[in-house]
Amino acid sequence: GGIGNTTLAGTVYKAEREKFDCHAWVSISQTYTREDVLRRLIIELFRDKHNVPSNIATMDTTAMQEELRMFLEQKRYLVTLDDVWAPEAYTDLFGALPPNLKGSRIIITTRIADVAHLAFPDQRILTLEPLSKDESWKLFCKKAFPDRECPAELQTLSEQIVCRCEGLPLAIVSIGSLLFVRNKTLEEWRRIHDQLSWEIINNPRLDHVRNVLHLSFIYLPTYLKSCFLYCALFPE
């Protein structure tokens, strides 16, 4: 996770959605119910254009699928299903999204290769690669030093910290934001750099990137730690 699937899909969705007759973005995640997703699709797609059926709260799956099929048949629609895990999601949901010749588009984001291949057997699949060294550095600086350049004395340590993120945007954004609120001194930078190295050596359970995320957790103030742990109890 954290490679940038949702970010990329979101950017494309926002840039393109006005070119379609109707559009919807639905987050699926690991636990979803077909009823709930179909209901959210209807509410989003029907918005502005058409009255949402008044009995939407009580409609069963078949009725909602039928409603969607009828509504979408003659429309150019854009639907994004974000973060799909289960291959069944494909059969669960695609049936309600009729193929038409209007230039409609369905975007799915997923961490699971099988889900992508099942949904798009014609190989229209984009696999995101980690950021290059250069891109990683730029993203890090944007977060850690938003209004200036990286100070020369912090350059080497910063580069070593960024290197530990292995090009993963989530790790770079986390550590960059952590460093943004710290004192921009050599001692502070060294302390965080050394702690990260210590974590990597002494925490073999976690891979490099998880160690970076673990460090951002360690540095949270106590009240936010409780908040974070509480949120982590729930599915995404």
Ligand SMILES: Nc1ncnc2c1ncn2[C@@H]1O[C@H](COP(=O)(O)OP(=O)(O)OP(=O)(O)O)[C@@H](O)[C@H]1O
């Ligand atoms: N190309 C990018 N440039 C700058 N920041 C990025 C980029 N890609 C991702 N990010 C940042 O990295 C973080 C994680 O990205 P995102 O949520 O898109 O990952 P994901 O692949 O959808 O993860 P998951 O599999 O958990 O859903 C976000 O804070 C996002 O803002």
Ligand SMILES: [Mg+2]
């Ligand atoms: Mg995502």
